[in-house]
Amino acid sequence: MIDGYAKNGCYKEALMTFRKMWLNEDVSIDQHLLCSVLCACGGGNAYNVGRCLHTFVVKLGFELNVSVMYCKIGDMDSGSRLLETDSTRGTNIVSYTSLIDEYVEADQIDKALTIFADLKRKNIEPNEFTFSSLIKACANQASLEQGVQLHALVFKCNLNQDPFVSSVIVDMYGKCGLLDHSIRAFNKISKANEYAWNSLMGVFAHHGLGHEAIDVFNKMLVQELEPSAVTFINLLNACSHSGLVKEGLSHLDSMEKVYKITPRSEHYSCVVDLLGQAGKLEEAENFINKMPFEPNAYAWCSLLASCRKYSDQKRGELAAEILKKLEPENSGARALLSNIYAKEQQWEDVRSVRKTMKDENVKKLPGYSWVDVDNKVHVFGVEDWCHPHKKEIDLKLDSLLSKIVEAGYVTDTDSVPLDLEYDMKVKVLHRHSERIATAYAPIHLPIGKPIIVKKNIRVCVDCHSAIKLISKVEGRKIILRDNSRFHHFADGSCSCKDFW
Ligand SMILES: [Zn+2]
Ligand SMILES: [Zn+2]
Numbered sequence: 161m162i163d164g165y166a167k168n169g170c171y172k173e174a175l176m177t178f179r180k181m182w183l184n185e186d187v188s189i190d191q192h193l194l195c196s197v198l199c200a201c202g203g204g205n206a207y208n209v210g211r212c213l214h215t216f217v218v219k220l221g222f223e224l225n226v227s228v229m230y231c232k233i234g235d236m237d238s239g240s241r242l243l244e245t246d247s248t249r250g251t252n253i254v255s256y257t258s259l260i261d262e263y264v265e266a267d268q269i270d271k272a273l274t275i276f277a278d279l280k281r282k283n284i285e286p287n288e289f290t291f292s293s294l295i296k297a298c299a300n301q302a303s304l305e306q307g308v309q310l311h312a313l314v315f316k317c318n319l320n321q322d323p324f325v326s327s328v329i330v331d332m333y334g335k336c337g338l339l340d341h342s343i344r345a346f347n348k349i350s351k352a353n354e355y356a357w358n359s360l361m362g363v364f365a366h367h368g369l370g371h372e373a374i375d376v377f378n379k380m381l382v383q384e385l386e387p388s389a390v391t392f393i394n395l396l397n398a399c400s401h402s403g404l405v406k407e408g409l410s411h412l413d414s415m416e417k418v419y420k421i422t423p424r425s426e427h428y429s430c431v432v433d434l435l436g437q438a439g440k441l442e443e444a445e446n447f448i449n450k451m452p453f454e455p456n457a458y459a460w461c462s463l464l465a466s467c468r469k470y471s472d473q474k475r476g477e478l479a480a481e482i483l484k485k486l487e488p489e490n491s492g493a494r495a496l497l498s499n500i501y502a503k504e505q506q507w508e509d510v511r512s513v514r515k516t517m518k519d520e521n522v523k524k525l526p527g528y529s530w531v532d533v534d535n536k537v538h539v540f541g542v543e544d545w546c547h548p549h550k551k552e553i554d555l556k557l558d559s560l561l562s563k564i565v566e567a568g569y570v571t572d573t574d575s576v577p578l579d580l581e582y583d584m585k586v587k588v589l590h591r592h593s594e595r596i597a598t599a600y601a602p603i604h605l606p607i608g609k610p611i612i613v614k615k616n617i618r619v620c621v622d623c624h625s626a627i628k629l630i631s632k633v634e635g636r637k638i639i640l641r642d643n644s645r646f647h648h649f650a651d652g653s654c655s656c657k658d659f660w
Pocket of ligand 2: 624646647648654655656657658659660
């Protein structure tokens with residue numbers, strides 16, 4: 161409970177619970193507990209309490225360190241320095257894992273890996289928490305190479321049957337785009353618990369495999385495993401990515417009635433997406449208005465995205481207006497709105513959205529894509545990107561364009577929300593970051609190896625059709641992960657069957 165409080169930012173509650181436990185209960189105190197309490201001290205800026213506690217901890221004879229506390233107050237370098245200089249405390253795996261955890265939470269995976277390397281140098285055996293934390297980070301950043309290396313170490317340390325470690329491995333392969341590896345990792349778990357099943361369901365959802373996700377859900381029930389709130393988020397997401405409206409609505413209905421789980425705002429948002437993506441915009445709007453609590457920005461953003469997909473200008477304007485109040489800095493919402501106008505060629509309105517953005521100092525999120533080649537991440541933006549192989553990439557892009565044109569590619573100029581001449585639009589689209597990444601990878605990847613491209617924002621309609629054909633003319637599988645889901649391109653078509 162203390163750990164739960166500390167991890168969710170309820171530091172005062174964590175400390176109060178610890179105090180109560182300390183005074184009233186006859187419970188033994190271990191290092192994990194003290195680490196959580198120190199985290200709460202750091203997070204709640206209870207620096208003095210932390211210091212007292214630390215002195216006390218040393219007296220108790222625990223080799224715990226205070227670096228966790230430094231990390232929580234944002235001074236992670238002091239934390240790791242302390243760990244480095246203190247030889248007695250620096251041999252504790254709990255301390256190391258806490259520090260790794262903090263770096264992972266702060267999205268500083270490189271530093272987390274440096275700490276991990278240090279730990280190996282000192283011959284300290286990592287435990288299941290260390291691996292879970294690091295592999296989760298690899299999953300979120302889709303760092304496949306690192307993830308694979310960690311997976312090998314998991315085997316070496318005999319932790320491959322640990323239920324938490326194996327669940328994050330399933331998740332990691334899924335998030336890195338390797339669906340088969342993920343399923344294989346799941347099948348190797350001798351007794352999968354609900355975390356593992358949830359991971360697998362999440363992977364299917366992410367890859368747009370709605371029916372498979374529902375299948376996993378049914379199998380969970382057969383195994384008499386309790387579905388959780390997370391199970392239903394995965395399930396509803398899966399239905400949404402596959403257009404399974406009827407199934408999704410019935411699962412939402414059963415949550416409370418059958419499984420006694422009260423749906424949270426995330427569940428409702430998934431349903432808004434489910435209805436909107438299937439073109440049921442009126443139902444989606446009614447659903448938002450009938451939600452038992454204030455709809456969040458995510459729900460309105462989903463509706464707005466669906467309005468753009470189905471060119472519903474009126475409803476889109478309404479959603480954008482509400483979003484502007486909820487999240488004034490949300491540049492994505494403005495971009496979606498200007499896309500709706502651009503599609504109708506209302507350039508005056510496009511300019512006006514852009515002007516308000518400029519006046520209110522809202523910056524457009526730049527799109528970029530990245531691809532792993534030779535153990536290195538190569539990042540490409542739309543403009544001003546530089547790369548030692550720029551010339552080669554430009555040539556490859558041009559040759560790909562002529563090949564796909566021959567195969568029937570027609571530019572979808574609606575994908576450029578700018579008032580430009582046709583040729584200019586073609587030029588702009590031709591240099592979208594996902595296309596540059598797709599062109600770069602085959603120059604250096606062995607023949608037959610699939611190309612895995614990641615993008616920070618949604619792939620555009622034109623790139624989607626272009627990459628379909630690139631997969632055909634190149635004879636390669638191309639896996640693209642954008643901020644919403646995975647697309648698996650092969651032989652001229654995509655796994656999403658153009659529903660996304
Ligand atoms: Zn594009
Ligand atoms: Zn697709």
